[in-house]
Amino acid sequence: MFDSILAFIERHQSFLLTTHDSPDADGLGAELVLASILRTKGKTVRIINSSPVPVNFQFLTEENDMIEIWDPYEHAEFTQRSAMLIVDTSEEFHLGSIRLALKKAREVFIIDHHDQRKVQKLTGFHDPTASSTAELAVEFAIYSGIDLEPHIASAAYTGIVHDTGFFAYPKTSARTFHAAIKTLEWGANPNFIYKQLMESSSCAAIFFKGRRSQIFLFIPIKKSR
Numbered sequence: 001m002f003d004s005i006l007a008f009i010e011r012h013q014s015f016l017l018t019t020h021d022s023p024d025a026d027g028l029g030a031e032l033v034l035a036s037i038l039r040t041k042g043k044t045v046r047i048i049n050s051s052p053v054p055v056n057f058q059f060l061t062e063e064n065d066m067i068e069i070w071d072p073y074e075h076a077e078f079t080q081r082s083a084m085l086i087v088d089t090s091e092e093f094h095l096g097s098i099r100l101a102l103k104k105a106r107e108v109f110i111i112d113h114h115d116q117r118k119v120q121k122l123t124g125f126h127d128p129t130a131s132s133t134a135e136l137a138v139e140f141a142i143y144s145g146i147d148l149e150p151h152i153a154s155a156a157y158t159g160i161v162h163d164t165g166f167f168a169y170p171k172t173s174a175r176t177f178h179a180a181i182k183t184l185e186w187g188a189n190p191n192f193i194y195k196q197l198m199e200s201s202s203c204a205a206i207f208f209k210g211r212r213s214q215i216f217l218f219i220p221i222k223k224s225r
Contacts, residue, residue: 002143005125008109012083014044016075016105020089021050021096025057025197026132027088029159030111031067032060033137034087036152037144044082048075050096059196060158063151070098083107088133090114090121111136113163113171131171134159138179150187157188162197 009015017035019027031047038045048068053061061067068075084105090112092099102108102122110124113133130136134156141148148156160180164172167180184190 002125002140005109005111005140006144008083008085008107008124009038009041009043012043012106014078014082015046016079016082016084016101017045017047017087018049018070018084018095018098018101019087020091020094021098023049023051023053023057024088025060025162026134026159028053028057028060028067029134029155029157029162030087030132030137032152032155033134033141033148034085034111036148037137037141037146040146041144046078046082048098050098056197056200057158060155070096070101072097072100075101076104079104081106083109086110086112086122086124087137088112088114090116090124090126092122111140129171129173131169131173131176132160132163134163135176135179138182139175142182148183148186150189153183153186153188154193157183157190158193158197161190161193166194 015038017031019031035045035047046068048070050070052069053067079101082105084101086095086108089095090110092102108122110122110126111133112126113128113130113136115128116126127136138156157180160176161167164176167176
């Protein structure tokens, strides 16, 4: 299933790992899992994104590698000697400013779970039946025979629950639960993650989340006689 990813990894020694602009928990979780896998395989890897980690997801990076912000001058040399691995999007224009690196990297490869509808797509491994890219990253770790450290497993679990609405969205499947259970076996803490995602939000974030989900409270009004 993951032969194409493995072949891509084997072709290179150095990797620039990135995700879509305004990264979410799924993109960040997948980045951290794949960076861990690459390092276990003896590869050089740097996570570089177009924009900073949003405040509500910064708990994912407290015990993890520093995630760098793209600078075309600072990262020019590294980009030219590296392959570029993009997670959680297959659309060039979702990358933000780091899309300038596409033509400079040795090779570009994506790992994504979104349905592809637009014409301009990047190539690589695409599985729209997966609930999240973090789910795919966990499956690739299992396929590679690599155990994740607890803080990386927690990032993976966060990506999975973020993109499945805590296992409520239609793409949630048996394989989703299998991946989630594996992260728990590796040491992920679902109670801590739930509190970070759902109990540490500001009122504005909760309101915005409700608007996006189109969840409204309807209060019946009595008609005057």
